[in-house]
Every structure is written in structure tokens, then in C-alpha cells.
Amino acid sequence: MRIGFIGLGNMGRHMARHLIHAGHLVTVHDARPEAAAEHLALGARWADTPADCAQGAEFLITMLPNPRIVEEVLLRGGAGAALPEGALWIDMSTSTPAAAERVAAEVLDARGVRRLDAPVSGMARGAEAGTLQIFAGGADDDFRIALPVFEALGDPDRVLHVGPLGAGYTVKLMINLLWFSHLVATSEVLAMGVKAGVDLGVLRSSLLASPAASNFLENDIMCVLADGDYDDSFAMALACKDLGLAVDLGRDLGVATELSALVEQIYRRSKAQHGDLAGEMSPVRLYETLAGREFRLPSPAAALDAATVTV
Numbered sequence: 337m338r339i340g341f342i343g344l345g346n347m348g349r350h351m352a353r354h355l356i357h358a359g360h361l362v363t364v365h366d367a368r369p370e371a372a373a374e375h376l377a378l379g380a381r382w383a384d385t386p387a388d389c390a391q392g393a394e395f396l397i398t399m400l401p402n403p404r405i406v407e408e409v410l411l412r413g414g415a416g417a418a419l420p421e422g423a424l425w426i427d428m429s430t431s432t433p434a435a436a437e438r439v440a441a442e443v444l445d446a447r448g449v450r451r452l453d454a455p456v457s458g459m460a461r462g463a464e465a466g467t468l469q470i471f472a473g474g475a476d477d478d479f480r481i482a483l484p485v486f487e488a489l490g491d492p493d494r495v496l497h498v499g500p501l502g503a504g505y506t507v508k509l510m511i512n513l514l515w516f517s518h519l520v521a522t523s524e525v526l527a528m529g530v531k532a533g534v535d536l537g538v539l540r541s542s543l544l545a546s547p548a549a550s551n552f553l554e555n556d557i558m559c560v561l562a563d564g565d566y567d568d569s570f571a572m573a574l575a576c577k578d579l580g581l582a583v584d585l586g587r588d589l590g591v592a593t594e595l596s597a598l599v600e601q602i603y604r605r606s607k608a609q610h611g612d613l614a615g616e617m618s619p620v621r622l623y624e625t626l627a628g629r630e631f632r633l634p635s636p637a638a639a640l641d642a643a644t645v646t647v
Contacts (some may be wrong), residue, residue: 337361337485340393342386342409343429344371346569347456348399350463351428351489355397356380358488365389387414390423395485397426402577403435416443425451426482428470430512430578432585433502450478453501455508456490460569469494471511473504506585513582516575516616517599518552523623523631531627536561540633559617561633566615573612576603 337360341352344366356362356378364372365383372382383389386409390396396419400406406429410416416439419425425444427436436453444451452474462468468490472479479497486495498507529539540561543553559565579600586593606619624630 338392338394339363339485340365340383340389340396341399342366342389342396342415343399344368344375345399345401346460347463349374350460351397351399352380353378354466354488355485360485360488363389363393385413386410387418390415390418392420393423395424395426395482398429400429400431401574402429403431403581406431406435407439410439411442416449419444419447419449421448423449424478424482425449426454426485427451428454428456430455430508430581431505432581433505436501436505450475451501452478452482453504454482454486455504457508457511458490459567462490467491469496471496471498471504471507473499474501509578509582509585512578513596513599515552516579516603517595518550519557519617520599520602520619522550522553522557523620526631527623527627530629530631536631537633557617557620560620561631564630564632566617566620568613568615570616571612572603572607572610572614572616572618575616576600576607579603
């Protein structure tokens with residue numbers, strides 16, 4: 337397949353590399369030309385502009401930071417107008433149905449360009465390993481055509497067709513919203529428990545043995561508890577962007593978002609305190625301050641021992 341790929345950031349650079357390794361003819365573009373060095377070394381073609389990247393492509397994949405940049409690339413950058421008739425635009429960004437619909441109305445629909453929204457989950461680690469989850473919204477036929485491409489980027493068992501156009505964007509926003517909510521709720525619980533004198537490892541193992549157990553508590557927070565790693569592969573600025581999009585969607589749909597809005601406020605407070613580039617788990621640090629200590633298990637071995645405490 338002739339694939340144009342725009343957006344070689346923390347995740348996109350790995351995704352483009354997997355497509356090259358899968359044997360596709362890949363043309364790449366990014367606002368930072370240096371980001372394409374490894375791809376050019378592997379045989380990819382460089383495009384000076386978004387329009388050049390889309391020219392002649394059967395598929396155009398965009399992996400961009402926000403809806404504004406998606407529109408900038410497809411409209412003012414000329415990528416949408418450069419796509420040939422019958423091409424398929426696959427937006428894998430965390431964006432919104434409204435942004436894609438504006439692009440379609442302006443340049444795609446009249447020219448017979450099809451589209452899928454297919455955001456991903458799995459963080460930079462999943463992108464590097466080729467094990468991303470992919471949530472695709474769009475026509476059945478377009479999904480089937482794109483499936484070999486998706487399977488080169490993610491875990492084939494977790495490439496899901498989640499509904500019509502827009503459903504992929506929505507599912508991804510809901511996943512992020514719930515994950516961020518888990519982080520805030522878990523951090524608050526740990527802060528109260530340890531400040532009340534409960535050992536952190538015992539508290540965590542007790543929660544895992546209870547109906548309150550979660551994947552976040554079992555797996556995701558371990559990078560903080562074991563290594564003090566707040567995951568700077570995904571920046572606070574992007575986390576706050578995603579939360580804002582989710583809250584805006586709820587408002588547009590007439591769904592009350594009191595809890596979600598509070599989670600967004602906590603994230604924005606952490607961003608103000610820790611910086612735009614701080615890791616997405618930095619709000620944990622707000623609760624560590626309240627508890628008067630960092631949330632750390634003594635060592636990986638101690639973490640394992642704590643997880644096996646009988647409660």
C-alpha cells in the first residue's frame with residue numbers, strides 16, 4: 337500500500353516505523369524534519385508539506401496532537417485536497433467528530449475521499465511494541481480495507497470496529513476520561529490511607545483483594561510506586577486537552593459532567609504546578625504532598641511481597 341503518514345511524535349514515530357517494516361511504501365511528514373531520520377534510513381520518502389505527503393496515497397494516516405492541528409494539516413496544509421479520489425483518510429489522533437466533519441465538508445466528500453476515525457490506546461510503550469488498541473469508527477467496508485494496516489500497528493485481537501464515523505473518537509475520549517478519573521480517585525484514597533497510618537503496600541493489596549480493585553491500581557500506578565516514574569511519554573498539556581474535549585462533548589450532548597469537570601480541574605492544577613511537559617501521572621504528586629510523603633514501595637521485590645499479603 338502507498339501510505340502517507342503525518343505526525344512523528346512519541347507514538348507516531350513508532351507507528352510509521354511498523355508500517356515500513358510491514359512492507360508498505362510510506363511517505364512521512366512532520367513539523368520537525370529531524371523526526372523522520374530513522375524512517376528515511378529505513379526507506380521511507382520525505383514530504384516537505386502535508387499536501388505532498390497525501391499526493392498519490394491510497395491511505396493517509398494522521399497522528400496529531402489535537403483537533404486544531406488536524407484541521408490545519410488537512411485544510412490549510414492541503415493534505416485533504418491533495419488526496420486522490422477513492423483514497424482513505426485514517427485519523428488516529430485523539431480528536432473530535434466535529435473537526436473531521438468540517439474537513440469532510442470542505443474538501444473530502446465532494447471528491448469521494450473516504451475516512452475512518454481510529455484513535456489508539458496503549459501509550460508510547462504500546463506504539464513501540466506494535467501492541468496498540470485501535471478503536472475505529474466508520475463504514476464496515478472501509479474498516480475491512482484498513483484492517484491489515486491496523487494489524488501492523490496494534491494487537492490484532494484488540495483492533496475494534498466500534499461503530500459509525502465519530503464512534504472511534506468518542507470511545508477514545510471516554511477511555512481517557514475514565515483512566516484520568518481512576519488516577520485521581522486512586523491517588524486520593526492512597527493519600528488518606530497512608531496519612532491515617534496504613535502501610536502503602538498493605539493498603540494497595542487490600543484494595544486489590546476487594547470489589548474496589550482496578551487495572552489502574554494493579555498495573556498502571558506501579559510505575560510511580562516502584563520507580564517514581566510519572567510517565568512523561570504523555571505530557572500534562574495533552575492530558576488536559578483530552579479532558580477538555582471530553583467535558584465539552586458531555587456539555588454538547590446535554591450530559592452532566594460534574595465529576596469529569598472536577599477531574600479536569602485537578603489535572604489543570606497539576607499542569608500549572610508541574611508544567612506542560614510533566615508526565616500524565618503528575619496529579620499523583622498533588623496527593624503525595626497532602627499525604628506528606630511520596631507513594632513508593634521499597635523495591636520491586638517489596639511490591640511483589642505487598643501484593644501477596646493476605647487480607
